[in-house]
Amino acid sequence: MDDGSLDLTLVTHPVVRTRLTALRDARTSSVQFRDLLTQLTGMLMYEAMASQAVTAVTVQTPVGPCDGVQMTQPPLLVPVLRAGLGMLDAAMTAVPEAQVGFVGVARDEETARPQEYLVSLPADLRDRPVVVLDPMLATAGSMIHTLDVLARHGATDVTAVCVIGAPEGVAALRESGHRLRLVLGGLDEGLNEDAYIVPGLGDAGDRLYGPR
């Protein structure tokens, strides 16, 4: 953890950067957007799971015994509705052993503050790795709200996977005091007066599912 609480990984692989460029493009249709977000999530999930604990197992290949590993404790994936749902299938493909919980948060259009409308999580998340999925980290209000909810359920091992972040959101996460690994596919210039990420990609939920 680079400041004692936030461990930030910015993924700069050329394949991630090319897919992210296409995702941002205003001409990209919803169909293409969903597909690109799926591809990006798969790549970011590999990075997010890089330090997961594994346990030794032995399998029999057609030729003989082979030492291998399995995940010691599969994570709970938590998409932040709506836009995080666009990352769920790819995250489950990357980690088929995972279970899934849900948090629904929508920003108030006037204040940009998070309004919670759903929490569906196991009661006890102690000793359980949790991976939060949300494509956009703008002010970080929605992420910090989600981290607060997870902390109330006992979670201490939390990784967030976001496609695009703003420096203001990263700073707010550091100030929140939550201990977090954050995997980002891009770190943008900042926020505009409406708290949208610049250059960003617009409203991720609307681009996935249409305007609310």
Ligand code: PRP
């Ligand atoms: C988007 C996004 C994040 C949030 C980021 O969701 O998916 O959850 O905004 O902004 P913040 O960092 O300033 O909180 P939104 O509230 O638009 O809801 P939606 O996914 O249902 O469209």
Ligand code: URA
């Ligand atoms: N939510 C989005 O979907 N996009 C932004 O730029 C900011 C918040």
